[in-house]
Amino acid sequence: MSKRGKFIVFEGIDGSGKSTISKLLFEKLNEHTGNVYKTFEPTDSPIGSVIRNILNRRIVSDDKTIAALFLADRLDHIQNKQTGILQFLEKETHVVCDRYYYSSYAYHVPPLAMDWVIDANKICAELLRPDIVFFLDISVEVSMERLNKSRAFKDIFETKEKISRVRSNYMEAIEKEGEKDNVVIIDATQSVEKVLEDVWQQVLQLNDLRLNG
Ligand code: TYD
8 A cells, every 4th residue: 555644533522632632733743744634523514514503503403314414524524535534645644633433423322323323434434444543531520520610501410411421432332443443542631741642652653654853
């Protein structure tokens, strides 16, 4: 296979620090290679904006339709000839992505069954498996504490239940699929500096990663 950029994914429950750490990794990798693209799902494409409009209740839909939209958004995110991840990797650009198909495994079960979501996403896995997935792990209690500091909740009980379900779905999905996608669980209750260092040490171990200097 010809040389390709690395595809690095971040996953985690609310408050896990995904956006902070993915941004810091992007900056660090960029310092070393000068050739990194940062992206996220749901994307800011037309399909992604339909999703956001559903999430913020401007458009009414249902859970199964939204799961299908996330899949369509991901397929476009992978393959789009101008903006897609594959064309960056082919140009040897590394790609750091906030959320990928593990978010679908975590957030769409129920109403969908885990195996259904995994099967539906096989089309994405066949097109593009991550070189590494970082699952930034915190407990439900730490998530609640961090969220309580940053946002006001309407219904704390419902939120706690939802976060617990998402976390256990992540764990189940990692058990089922984690080896294929090189999922690495990182203790994200540590300081930002330590989490970044743990992530960086794993990135350095990726095969054929070429850094300047
Ligand atoms: P995001 O913008 O990453 O929000 P946050 O800052 O809360 O992480 O994601 C928006 C929501 O979309 C988030 O609640 C997770 C959800 N989501 C899914 O339900 N399925 C998916 O496949 C993806 C990628 C995200």
